[in-house]
Amino acid sequence: MILVEHLLEAPRGARGFDVLCEQLQTLCTFRNFIVFRFERGRQPTLVHTNLNFARIGEQMESYIRGLHMLDPFCRVDSDGHSGLFRLGDIAPEAFTSSEFYRRHYRFTDVIDELRYIVHLDEGMSAHLFIEREAPASPFAVTEIASFQSVLPFVTAFVRGQLRHGGNGDAGALPTTFNLPEKVRAIAPDKLTEREVEIIEMMLKGHSAKSVARLLGIEAGTVANHKRNIYAKLEIHSQAQLFDLFLRTL
Known part of the structure; x- marks a missing residue:
């Protein structure tokens, strides 16, 4: 079970997100934990991952440059929604046959993805990717419910880490994405x-x-x-x- 006191005591920065990842993994096992910050009019910024940071940055270069505009989670975010979402529940019916799906996931064996979407300051949000890779099974309903139950704590933690500028300003290049x-x-x-x-x-x-x-x-x-x-x-x-x-x- 997630320990709130551990989150309250977590430092700002990379170690703080390490603590959050560790606490979420007490709910159920998952492989990948990736944090992006999105800001209107700027490229999304890779803030943290439990994987190799440089490698993830390279693999997601096209996503950062603009492919995120095709991401179903970003559509949910732009529609003003926040919370916990599952890719299979929000994606268009032919999404897994799309070129975006084939190419964006080509480096991985991701079989299921959950994402916390947390609204920060005006025009800014954070996305926490929680992914499972084959041969693991997709997330069970009970596991998703466990992640949903700690949404208030995750939201408060992420806002404390990333509001008012927060982490990851380097590399967030001004650009227009329409x-x-x-x-x-x-x-x-x-x-x-x-x-x-x-x-x-x-x-x-x-x-x-x-x-x-x-x-x-x-x-x-x-x-x-x-x-x-x-x-x-x-x-x-x-x-x-x-x-x-x-x-x-």
Whole structure:
């Protein structure tokens, strides 16, 4: 069981997050613990990990540069929600077939991911990644409930560590992240606003059926838009579309 007094006595900085990780691991076993800070108008910053810090920074370089815009957890955050979330509960139905999923998780054997999202100062939040890798089993309902039960303590701890600047300012480069603008930049002046919307949703892992439902159009109309998009961009697959998107980052 998590010991609150240990969190209260934890120092600021890396050792403090080590203590938090150790306490969370008393609830159940997990492999990866990664902390990112997000701030509006800036690149996300890797704050802490129980893994090799430099290696994780290299592996997540594309994520930091802009792929986080496709992250389902970031959508939840931008919608104003905070708390504990599970990837499988919030991701689009075709997410595991998306190029983002294939490439972002290509360095790992992650089979399940939970994430605490903690709102800090205005326009700033922290994400605590808690991941299991194969051959371990996905998180059980009872284990998720245990993480949920300590949400108030985790929230208070993270705010104490990271509010008002906190850790990890180095490397947080000013930049503008606007997903529609990045999509338009794939082919300036060629794509219609509807095509930009559909590309966004495809990149995020929505199926044609899901796109049609969310936009209130027929599935056949989505298919027609997709054909037009591929023709305009002179591509033949979502992998090629994703590569074009990467270039805009």
